[in-house]
Amino acid sequence: MNVLVRFLAAMSVLYSIHSIALPEMDPYRGLVLAEQSNENALREEALKQVLIKVSGNVDIVTLDESGNLMTNIRSMLSQFGYQNIDGVRFYYALFDKSKINKALNDMQQPIWGETRPSPLIWLVNENRKITSEYMINSQQDKDLSWGLQKAELQRGIEAKFPILDLDETLMIGSSDISGRFHQVVADASKRYDAEYVVLANLYKMRTGKWQLKWELVQYDPQNNKKQLINKRITADEKTDVMAQMLNDIADYYAQKFAIFENNGEKLTQVLSINNITTLSDLTLLNQVLEGLNAVERFKVVEINQQQVKVLVTLKGGLMSLENALNAQSHLQSDSSGGSYFQYNWQL
Numbered sequence: 001m002n003v004l005v006r007f008l009a010a011m012s013v014l015y016s017i018h019s020i021a022l023p024e025m026d027p028y029r030g031l032v033l034a035e036q037s038n039e040n041a042l043r044e045e046a047l048k049q050v051l052i053k054v055s056g057n058v059d060i061v062t063l064d065e066s067g068n069l070m071t072n073i074r075s076m077l078s079q080f081g082y083q084n085i086d087g088v089r090f091y092y093a094l095f096d097k098s099k100i101n102k103a104l105n106d107m108q109q110p111i112w113g114e115t116r117p118s119p120l121i122w123l124v125n126e127n128r129k130i131t132s133e134y135m136i137n138s139q140q141d142k143d144l145s146w147g148l149q150k151a152e153l154q155r156g157i158e159a160k161f162p163i164l165d166l167d168e169t170l171m172i173g174s175s176d177i178s179g180r181f182h183q184v185v186a187d188a189s190k191r192y193d194a195e196y197v198v199l200a201n202l203y204k205m206r207t208g209k210w211q212l213k214w215e216l217v218q219y220d221p222q223n224n225k226k227q228l229i230n231k232r233i234t235a236d237e238k239t240d241v242m243a244q245m246l247n248d249i250a251d252y253y254a255q256k257f258a259i260f261e262n263n264g265e266k267l268t269q270v271l272s273i274n275n276i277t278t279l280s281d282l283t284l285l286n287q288v289l290e291g292l293n294a295v296e297r298f299k300v301v302e303i304n305q306q307q308v309k310v311l312v313t314l315k316g317g318l319m320s321l322e323n324a325l326n327a328q329s330h331l332q333s334d335s336s337g338g339s340y341f342q343y344n345w346q347l
Contacts (some may be wrong), residue, residue: 027053027112027156028100034082043080044070046093053156054114056254058247060102065299076100110258111345113293115324118160118252119249120139120194122185124201132164142204142247147242155250160192177201182217182225193329195219196228200245202238209234212241216249220333228252236294256323259294259316266296267314269321274334275345285310285345288328 004174030046047069048061060066069076079094104111123131139145148159162168172188177199189197200214216229229252233241276282282300285308289298295312302309314321322341325331331343 002272004061023153025116025156025158026094026137027114027116028095028097029338030095031153032091032093034089039091042091043073043077043093044278046080046091047073047076047095049154050093050095050100051104052154054100054112056110056155056250056258057109058251060107060109064108065103069103076103084323089249105261105263108260110254110260111293112254112258113246114291114326115257115293115327116157116253117196117327118158119196119198120160120162120189120192121198121200122162122177122188123198126175126202126204128174130164130174130177131161133161134164136161141238141250144242145236147239148246150239151243151246151250155247157246157250157253159246160194162188162192181331182214186219186225189219195327195329196249198245198249202241205234209236210241214247216252247268255294257320257327261315262317267318269312269314269318269341271310271312271325272303272339272342273308273310273331273345274343275306276303277306280310281345281347284330288330292321292324292328 028050030049032042032045032049034042036042048066050056051060051066051069076095076099077093078096079092081092083090083092098155101111118316121131125131125141125144131141135141136145136148152158168188172184176184178201180199182199185197195218197217197219198214199217200212203211203213205211212229212231212233214229214233215227218226218228220226229248229302231248233244233247235241235244273285280300289295289312294315296315298310298312299307301311312321325343326333330346332346334342334344
């Protein structure tokens with residue numbers, strides 16, 4: 001049976017209890033419902049979950065190489081144990097990042113690092129109301145929340161929802177989302193600093209099935225819109241259409257941000273970063289670059305007034321680097337000088 005199918009079957013047991021507040025996502029941390037006492041089986045399920053999250057490939061666990069990893073699973077573990085979340089017992093396993101990455105490289109699989117933007121979801125539900133962060137967190141609609149939680153746990157991304165305070169309710173209404181008034185949505189989304197925004201409508205059809213019409217949109221700092229995905233999903237259960245939407249978004253992210261490491265001669269690229277004015281700015285820039293999966297190593301080669309130039313050695317290609325940099329909230333692409341890989345630093 002497909003690992004995702006097995007996982008969903010196990011997690012459906014948990015749903016019969018209640019939905020849970022999941023801990024912060026870590027692609028290298030597997031979290032499995034401890035419904036059985038066989039720790040070896042739990043450990044294997046946790047590793048399969050991590051392989052899917054880190055590679056971005058849901059079919060990776062069907063490969064023979066993945067099966068071979070199960071015989072050497074203990075050597076890849078950094079930490080493991082049991083954890084109670086809202087009274088439900090889970091088995092968790094944190095795997096060594098370098099060993100998982102090496103295994104994926106050996107399998108010629110991509111590595112999707114920590115560049116996992118949280119999509120801001122403007123969802124008009126079947127009652128023609130905008131779904132708020134409070135509605136999700138308070139489990140007012142358990143089917144909707146659970147569909148999202150399942151996909152978040154499987155794929156290692158988190159969805160965000162609007163707060164919908166008084167300011168927002170005066171700025172945007174459900175008709176703006178349903179009518180795809182993108183500029184209104186872009187203006188309402190500014191406070192969240194969200195590059196990726198979902199506009200979605202949920203319906204219950206006369207047949208009893210659920211349908212979700214949605215699109216994933218990317219906005220640049222000038223609010224120019226780029227439609228990335230436009231889909232219509234139909235399923236018997238509300239949980240399934242919500243889970244499928246987040247899975248589709250994860251597939252898109254993986255295609256964009258996961259890299260195949262180049263084992264030959266490495267490419268290099270100079271980055272020009274403007275508005276670096278303090279030591280704390282420079283320290284934070286170092287942290288941003290250290291967190292990029294596309295970057296093997298880097299060094300500052302020039303500091304001139306408020307501009308820093310950094311020589312970056314890449315693991316993959318230039319496109320992977322550009323995609324990763326453009327997804328960072330502190331870096332805004334600056335094409336005013338006519339050159340690539342020039343950015344303005346912003347807090």
